[in-house]
Amino acid sequence: MSATPLAGLRVVEFAHMVMGPTTGLILGDLGADVVKIEPTPAGDNTRRLTGSGIGFFTMASRNKRSVMLDLKSEAGIEVARRLIGRADVLTENFRPGALDRLGLGYAACAAANPRLIYCSLKGFLPGPYEHRTALDEVVQMMGGLAYMTGPVGQPLRAGASVIDIMGGTYGAVAILAALAERERTGRGQLVQSGLFESVAMLMAQHMAQAAITGTAPPPMSARDVAWPVYDIFATADGGQIFIGVVTDTQWQVLCAEFGLEELASDPTLRTQAERRAARPRTLKVIAAAFGRFSTADLAARCERLGLPFAPIARPADLFEDPHLRQSGGLVDVSLPDGRKIGLPGLPISMDGERPGARRDVPQPGADTRDVLVELGYDEAEIAGMRDRQAVLF
Secondary structure (H helix, E strand, O other): OOOOOOOOOEEEEEOOOOOOHHHHHHHHHHEEEEEEEEOOOOOHHHOOOOOOHOOOHHHOOOOOOEEEEEHHHHHHHHHHHHHHOOEEEEEEEOEEEOHOOOOOOOOHHHOOOOOEEEEEEOOOOOOOOOOOOOOOOHHHHHOOOHHOOOOOOOOOOOOOHHHHHHHHHHHHHHHHHHHHHHHHOOOOOEEEEEHHHHHHHHHHHHHHHHHHHHHOOOOHHHHOOOOOOEEEOOOOOEEEEEEEEEEHHHHHHHHHHHOHHHHHHHHHHOOHHHHHOOOOHHHHHHHHOOOOOOOOHHHHHHHHHHOOOEEEOOOOHHHHHHHHHOOOEEEEEEOOOOOOOEEHHHEEEEEEEOOOOOOOOOOOOOOHHHHHOOOOOOHHHHHHHHHOOOOOO
């Protein structure tokens, strides 16, 4: 079994920002040859983002080749058509109709390549909202995620581009399903993934809760916790740690380990329901017991006891996380300044092997010439297109 099961699959990526590139990242990590089309003269605008967007391109661009085309030129469009004609998959996340105006919409591409899987990654699937402009934050707000994430009365976006990444992942799922169907039918198809619909999927649990109970669930910050202990606690060294106690056995272990005999013997705390109802008085006692230990000592005790726990980490802490480092969970890529760092790989293994990086993050147009040669262009044609700046490398 190989961690590159999609080797031999050709993907053409017309995508920028996060959602579309995430789909290409997944396919590329699994072995596909992902050819990223970047616009001349400066390449993908995502490369030049600053602030909270500065890491987008680096995050999503390993295992891809970069080709720079002027899609406003006939020569550039012809290269794109030739590339699409030999591809298995096309991904795009432009505004609706943008590629159609270039003659690269689904109908035109499918006519030239009936086996093509054409994946459109959009803000909304077809319906009343499909022509709206969407962003991760927009759909988090309108889909209920921001409401469920923030404190009461203070909707708050999640702390990562979770919907862009989720929407891109669903795009990859749809592509893989369409490839499986192509094995039976010999034909490709149009598949789509939507940001708004991805939020709706995440909200399904809360929708079901509302339907079952007849009451709209409050934000997670004010939720009615189902367990006697499911909280963040302060530690003796000024740190914080989450600890959960969700079974009768874990409750007994908690009480025995941390000297809570009065809770263990309390006849009003015999069942989960009783312990949950008693949280206002028991959590103070439990917090005081935990507060005598450092974060590291408390984590070690919880690990030994089998109690669910998690020190409160920041994203940068993951660079040195021993599990990620030792399990192959960090994949080396280059930053724009040439420094190497390890970023998380796909959260999967295949027959014990983790997908890794076969190609580093490409420089703009780094692979243009190679791809043109593969498409059958001779040196004179390549030089002519480069002179006219229809292609750059």
